Amino acid sequence: MNSVSSALSDHSAARSGMQSFDIEKVRRDFPILSRQVHGKPLVYFDTAASAQRPLAVIEATDRFYLRHNANVHRGVHLLSQEATDLYESARHGLARFINARSDREVIFTRGTTESINLVAQSFLRPLLAPGDEILITHMEHHSNIVPWQMVCEQTGASLKVAPINEHGELEMEALESMLSERVKLLGIVQISNALGTVNPVQRVCQLAKKFSIPVLVDGAQAMPHQQVDVQALGCDFYCLSGHKMYGPTGIGALWAPEEILEDMPPWQGGGEMITQVTFERTTYNELPAKFEAGTPNIAGSIGLGAAVDYLNSLGMDAIASHESRLLETATRRLSEVEDLRIIGTARHKAGVISFTLGDIHPHDLGTVIDHHGVALRTGHHCAMPVMQFFNVPATARVSFGLYNTEEEIDILIDALQKTRGMFG
Ligand SMILES: Cc1ncc(COP(=O)(O)O)c(C=O)c1O
Numbered sequence: 001m002n003s004v005s006s007a008l009s010d011h012s013a014a015r016s017g018m019q020s021f022d023i024e025k026v027r028r029d030f031p032i033l034s035r036q037v038h039g040k041p042l043v044y045f046d047t048a049a050s051a052q053r054p055l056a057v058i059e060a061t062d063r064f065y066l067r068h069n070a071n072v073h074r075g076v077h078l079l080s081q082e083a084t085d086l087y088e089s090a091r092h093g094l095a096r097f098i099n100a101r102s103d104r105e106v107i108f109t110r111g112t113t114e115s116i117n118l119v120a121q122s123f124l125r126p127l128l129a130p131g132d133e134i135l136i137t138h139m140e141h142h143s144n145i146v147p148w149q150m151v152c153e154q155t156g157a158s159l160k161v162a163p164i165n166e167h168g169e170l171e172m173e174a175l176e177s178m179l180s181e182r183v184k185l186l187g188i189v190q191i192s193n194a195l196g197t198v199n200p201v202q203r204v205c206q207l208a209k210k211f212s213i214p215v216l217v218d219g220a221q222a223m224p225h226q227q228v229d230v231q232a233l234g235c236d237f238y239c240l241s242g243h244k245m246y247g248p249t250g251i252g253a254l255w256a257p258e259e260i261l262e263d264m265p266p267w268q269g270g271g272e273m274i275t276q277v278t279f280e281r282t283t284y285n286e287l288p289a290k291f292e293a294g295t296p297n298i299a300g301s302i303g304l305g306a307a308v309d310y311l312n313s314l315g316m317d318a319i320a321s322h323e324s325r326l327l328e329t330a331t332r333r334l335s336e337v338e339d340l341r342i343i344g345t346a347r348h349k350a351g352v353i354s355f356t357l358g359d360i361h362p363h364d365l366g367t368v369i370d371h372h373g374v375a376l377r378t379g380h381h382c383a384m385p386v387m388q389f390f391n392v393p394a395t396a397r398v399s400f401g402l403y404n405t406e407e408e409i410d411i412l413i414d415a416l417q418k419t420r421g422m423f424g
Pocket of ligand 1: 048049110111112113114141143144189191192193218220221241252382
């Protein structure tokens with residue numbers, strides 16, 4: 001395990017990362033971007049669903065299988081030691097990246113969804129009684145709604161929802177008025193995948209602290225777009241997914257302070273998470289192994305570690321400013337398209353623009369646009385309550401990655417104009 005001070009100093013180095021951003025060079029890191037779709041160059045505007053992977057990530061997982069493949073933590077043989085070192089150094093890299101105090105605070109999971117379910121069942125369920133409340137916001141992804149509904153059913157607690165306004169911003173005064181001793185956890189998305197809204201998570205954490213309410217932050221969309229510092233945020237749980245941040249699918253993490261994780265019972269039982277097993281009694285392993293039952297996703301973790309190194313090499317500040325230029329241009333250009341309605345006009349947005357175009361059903365729109373080589377997402381984006389709020393069945397969604405360009409926005413606008421013409 002690595003020390004706190006090394007984690008802190010490494011993190012400040014990462015923060016100051018290289019600021020210049022050579023987009024053509026960056027694009028060459030992503031082999032898939034050179035392919036054609038329906039005879040047109042691929043324009044990938046679906047990063048919020050899953051980002052593309054740079055060669056560095058693909059090669060890191062390949063290298064693991066080609067040279068080091070073995071199970072972790074169990075063997076004295078060289079391959080197992082190498083696999084363990086790679087696995088643990090991926091954890092260390094991620095811990096530094098989010099400014100965790102130690103590697104022990106980073107639990108590898110399948111992703112954001114599994115991290116939230118872990119907190120719901122291990123941390124929250126034992127604390128809940130009828131009359132208790134869980135507070136979330138109206139803009140949550142289903143993965144930050146359903147696990148809480150399930151735990152409410154199991155315990156008799158109830159789910160409360162802080163409202164949003166017509167711009168898709170959180171109503172802060174209403175949220176504040178809903179805080180009380182009854183609230184046993186507040187779950188909030190940092191960046192909404194359906195609206196692009198960036199929530200004032202730090203402020204929300206400060207408000208929740210007045211009532212000692214633990215805050216869980218859904219960081220699935222924030223990780224690829226901005227530097228995340230879990231200590232500065234002041235939250236109690238942070239959940240992330242590898243595939244949203246240019247890493248593999250099936251891997252993600254839960255961060256929480258050591259003292260909270262120490263007090264939580266294990267979630268799943270099995271190998272790795274124990275120190276001693278008899279038929280009468282089992283004692284549990286130390287952190288983080290206590291929460292990593294069974295053989296983990298070793299290659300996935302190593303790929304996630306490589307994704308973190310890749311993001312660090314570009315610098316999160318440089319990525320954020322590149323993407324914010326794209327967001328600004330795309331918002332302006334889309335607003336000029338007749339009959340186009342942007343859903344989600346918060347003052348502070350990142351990465352995502354949801355919209356409808358006249359009466360064209362978003363699915364039809366998505367299908368036609370795909371034939372122009374443009375991949376965008378259509379549907380409810382796993383945020384049905386957001387669709388209900390804006391009174392639309394679905395939206396089309398453009399989401400940006402660090403590899404997108406202004407020229408691709410031109411292609412999108414041209415494809416939208418043609419589609420509009422086609423539907424008359
Ligand atoms: C805001 C948000 N939260 C949670 C999730 C769930 O992530 P995963 O499917 O990787 O667990 C997503 C995925 O789209 C998301 O955008």
